[in-house]
Amino acid sequence: MSTPRTLEHPDVVELSLDAVLSALADPMRRRIVVQLANGCHDQACIAFELPVSRSTATHHFRVLRLAGIIEQRYQGTAILNTLRSSCLEERFPGLLAAIVGAEAPSSS
Amino acid sequence: MSTPRTLEHPDVVELSLDAVLSALADPMRRRIVVQLANGCHDQACIAFELPVSRSTATHHFRVLRLAGIIEQRYQGTAILNTLRSSCLEERFPGLLAAIVGAEAPSSS
DNA sequence: TCGCTACGACGATGATCATCGTACTACGCT
């Protein structure tokens, strides 16, 4: 037990368009976001099966978290990832939907 | 006269989300786009008064043009810049509006 | 207790990029 591990997340008001767009400019990170947006909520990092090493995957998830795009919380040794859709919508209305929609025409 | 100078522009169907988002991830380029979106149509590059050297400004305008975000055409020695709003809207609906709206709360 | 799993930290590396200065070109005006 002790203190359960926690991960740093920016507050809603701290979200910067620069950080969000820089994070979303990378194809690998967009892939993660699209996968999360397509109903794969609360997935562990490993479940995404990214074609990169674990170190690189960790890096991408952290960039997304620090940009305020995803929320990460520990569950055992795994980390559950969730899209912070409402935070993003509140701060940058329509942005996430536009990008996910542009990337993944498979939905609908 | 001879052949008037022309500049290379990508076709609508060639627009890639990757190029567009990478271009828009830079604050200086977003500044240009926001300025164009706020009614400053057909402005010459120099009219933007960017806080960078001319070489750098040229670079940014070219990145925007090659990403398909702006249209550039010569008029004398100057270059008139226009937002390709309809092309972007056709390819990535809502994207430009979301970014411009998030960046510039001054409008409205 | 002993692994096994999922992930983070650290340091390195190679690529990309934003920035610059300088030299060059094209066009218009006098």
Next chain:
DNA sequence: AGCGTAGTACGATGATCATCGTCGTAGCGA
């Protein structure tokens, strides 16, 4: 013709970043 203006081309440079491998750590199960 000569000059000024607007922008381009060409390196160069310093910073950032995506990627990796290795090692460390926390939790779970046998």
